[in-house]
Amino acid sequence: RTIWGDHQRYKDTYFSAFPGKYFTGDGALRDEVGYYRITGRVDDVVIVSGHNLGTAPIEDAINEHPAVAESAIVGFPHDIKGNALYGFVILKETGEVRDRTNLTKEINQYISDHIGPIAKLDKIQFVSGLPKTRSGKIMRRILRKIAEGDFSNFGDTSTLLNPEIVEEIMKERV
Template identity: 55%
Template sequence: DAGRFWQVCQDLKVTQFYTAPTVIRALMGQGTEWVEKYDLSALKVLGSVGEPINPEAWEWYNTHVGKGRCPIVDTWWQTETGGHLLTPLPGATPTKPGSATKPFFGVQPVVLEPESGKEIDGVEAEGVLCLKDSWPGQMRTVWGDHERFQDTYFSQYKGYYFSGDGCRRDKDGYYWVTGRVDDVINVSGHRMGTAEVESALVAHAAVAEAAVVGYPHEIKGQGIYAYVTLMNDVEPTDELRKELEKWVRTEIGPIAKPDLIQWAPGLPKTRSGKIMRRILRKIAENDYGALGDTSTLADPSVVDDLIENRMNRA
């Protein structure tokens, strides 16, 4: 029921609604009539969490759920950090669609050169998002394995906490998280973040959701494999597939054109709404016999459909 969220908001007079961009994009695909059926006037603040939110989803959330009157708090943090690290202050921080804005009190983010580990001087920067010094709520160890704790978070860049995410910082000092640094595809020697290709795909009016992974390509090294969920009233056709390829080529450039596009009625997500990209990579690589732990999947049947209709059968 695509209206269940909004029914709960209406019946319980919810004032703060916090969800993941994946959920927002899924709701976008169901149309605005589900939102408009309910009275959401009690809402005061809208939140986004779990992954970078693309500007199109941000605008939909702002326009149709918040009616342009609710501040959108796009938060970046991790379980390990104990609380928000980048976040606007509701009603006080001017927001930009897709940006987690600026650091919270006591937090000192830095942008490092991925290869050298050097801090990038100047306001505008793009690289690896790390933290220097400590902050309130910081985890101190991993139970029973302190060495693993040190190796995971502090060994890559000495003197910094390694978040595992990439980002860019704009001229106003706003941070734009671009996704996990391991979610990078190397196509013919060109490195690009999967989030960039996904954002281009969901900017198309026919697309509700998209997830992009790399797969072995004998010429390019890695090819671009896109899983695409269409809006409710859109039929999947070969013509649309070609249109999306052209769309991404125009939005980003020829190097970003997907090699394979698979229509996906649904994407494998955890119960909290996070896409399980590990499973998508395995299917794209035609290695679906060893998917690993799938116990956290909200709907395991989605995986069966993706395997059955996979595009890479080499």
């Protein structure tokens, strides 16, 4: 394998972080039994007020809330902070009606307790699903554009498993 016309770039990108080992760019945790859990891209970082914040740890904190099934975090431009955090959150289907204002406060408190106040979300949108590829990867570039209020040109969406969710998320944008 290589990058067409630039083999050195291929080597520098994938074999320099850990000499002799291939670096995929994915983070993982290994538990006491030896199982691995993929935690997300290590290069998915948002700079908020000069702090480099990884989206995976923030999503992990949110997902620990008992009402949350899944979440995705993206950055969006902010006049003062440079970037702010926008969370797309799927709630567990319990049949229980939750007050969204209190739930937003609770989720931000979870983030503050696990990571720190700097990682609190500026906006939280409760959604019924996330745009994913057929292989299950969240299409964050679409979420990023929606968070920015740009609903044009989402690029290639041919691998999108659930295209209807994009329209739903756009309509409910906070």
